[in-house]
Amino acid sequence: MQQQHILILGGGFGGTYTAIHLEKQIKKHKLDCIISLVNRENYFVFQPMLAEVVGGSLDVLDTVNPLRKLLPKTQLYVREIDRIDIENKQVILAPKFTHKPYILSYDHLVLSLGNVTDFRGIAGLHEHALPFKNLADSIAIRNQIIDVIEAASYEKDPQLKKELLTFVVGGGGYSGTEVVAEINDLCRTLVKNYPTISQEDIAIYLIHSRDHLMNNELSRSLSEYAANLLQKRGVTILFNTHLASATPTEALLDNGERIKAKTIISTVPSSPNPLIEPLPLELDKGKILTDATLLAKNQTSVWALGDCAKIPNLQAGGFCPPTAQFAIREGKTLSYNIIASILNKPKKEFYFKALGMMGALGHRSAVGEVMGKFKFSGIIAWLLWRAIYWAKLPGLDRKIKVALSWSLDTLFPREAVQLKAHTSSGIGQLHFEQNELIFSQGDVGDYLYIIVKGDVEIIKTHEGKETILAKLGKGEYFGEMALLAQEPRQASVRCLTPVDVLALKKSDFGILIANFAELKKEIEQVQHKRFNDLNN
Template sequence: MIARVTRRPRPKRIVILGGGFGGVYAAIHLEKLLARQSAVEICLVSHDNFFLFTPMLHEVAASDLEITNIVNPLRKLLHKVEVLVGDVHQIDLSAKRVSISRSFRNHPQQIGYDHLVIALGSVTNFYNLPGIAELAVPMKSLSNAIRLRAQILRHLEEANSECNQTDRQALLTFVVAGGGFAGVETVAALNDFVRQALPFYPNLCEEMLRVMLVHSGPVILPELGQDLGRYAQKVLARRGVEIRFNARVKSMTEENVSLVDGLSIPTRNLVWTAGAVSSPLIFSLPCPKEQGRLLVNQFLQVPDWPNVWAVGDCAFVPDIRNPGKSHPRTAQHAMREGNIV
């Protein structure tokens, strides 16, 4: 008698692209939901092998937190999820295949999927303004926060030994562009950090310091409404932060930052939180988009592609209470989206 060999069906594979809030929380949720389902595999592709709590980046830059407080290894968070560290280069929705490169040698790899969760987040948008990408410090990554902290301390040292008053003022002028959550949190933390550090530099005093927030609108923190925005403005002003409303940065050189209204600010320090755009891969996908983001329905599915979902900064999630508008690009919303995808 010849025994029959029963072939087990291939496990369904769920691939999640992106190791930010949306991607990681989707992986955690699916891991718990499908813990006893051996017929399902979950794979997370991330640029880094750690999860970064980005809302706290400004606290690392201001030395209020250590790096280890906002970093968590992905494999420590995800016990039953395959973690692939690499960069996504192409998404073929028709073939249900993703092309990535892994490790520092950029080994190419093709990953097939049955279901795809796109959580590629956003990248800093410098709007092709002269000098901004080269000289400004964004606040999107751990290296950005470390760079900003090192730059602040270096410029304090240089200012302490600088005899030229003009050069000293430029070193001690700190400009933050963008009056949203990231910009306001950054300028507040930066302001406190520098003022607390000044007593350790015998040749410097608070009168030499200038901390400025440049915002394109009439009220900062527009996501919170005018009342809370105005309250935040008063708190910042009491702490010594100068706010310029209805103003936009035009360009930056090694000597100054120029605004659209013609004002030139002598400074060597510009922190850029004034723009974000979806990952470039999003624009290559044959999917409907809104404001440069993947349009999704109330179930976070991408129209015309029933096995594809999108969450986080790269997704335009309609706000049912406010037709025509979407939920904001915040960590809190990305976490919620990851939990219901």
């Protein structure tokens, strides 16, 4: 038999468990096969425990496992996948450290690329909401919470303090519900160390499009239990409501309500991985349709599993749900079937009866439903949740670390320590709604703004009377005067329509004009004219 190259794309639940079982199968059958796995990170993330990283009951590294350790016989490529060429049986990896791509050929291709949080289509979400999908998101959310609490602790403006201590989470599936529970716990525990902040100052909202939480995962009674518990602990749940847009200062809902908040987190909407869409495969709503053996429809060497695949559910009818417990089992069947097809043996159909679903609600409580019959809630469910997920963690060392972190968490109070790994610089995009102020007269000059979409007006207020100095539109910029003069803002800028701007930090603006004399001259001329308008 000619050597076979099995290439797995994605090192999440589906891809990693496929590789784990393939390593065993290849050893058992003494086959001449190479397994390769491409993933963005060099670790596997145990996503069901990510909410605990936000809350701080688990350490950042507790939820991850090095792929090289889990998969000693697999060739690992830690790199961004750029393109998949099914026709030529090649996968093109994005350039890294050089400008050249890296090309991998394969005999069998396994697609396990998961799905992505897709904020397109909801104005301002990409710019102002934090996603909750991977480890970096958990760290970013935790940092943001600590940041706003620190700022609120010395803020004198009561309105701004309220905005800083208001948190909005979009999506009441299990990830949204679990993360809102952890945020609520974290905030209410941390503020005990801040004498200037009281429990009443904190406002936490969960926005859910359906009429009960975790509607895809739990029965109505357990979902109601979860909602009641969260509400009792101070979370306001808005059912049958969608996030309509987000700005730097507020979340807009589709019922017209506006919630002033500096922190917006959204677990929705999610969409299939964009690498899948251009492939010449049978897709349904962007997911790869497979047969019951996990082979992509009408293909002989392309396999798919996990959140990016639509696999017939032979046990319950319909299609398999996008959950870790399914992806793990799919990985086992898929690895068996690849080896069967290499050996020209019959393949197995994927059949799995879901064990149930659990959701943690923070503060030593959870809800769970096992085998469709047994329902648990409260501390019993929480203990069960921890026991089940702990048992599922791959690797003994990770199990020991997690057990230690959980024990320490019960003994010592949570700490408000941030893990800031990078300093942001460069250009950021911001979205504002009609009538919103981008900045106010008297504010500190911190950014230069370039209008990408929409119109604004520049307003000077003197003795309570407003004068419109100018109207600016697409391609024009504002905010340079305070940066050049090192003075507070001389006027306010209000949006006449919904507006998208590029915001350039003061420090980056300084570098730009220090190096481009022509640009500096041009900006100074505009500044001079605007200064005259302002004072006439």
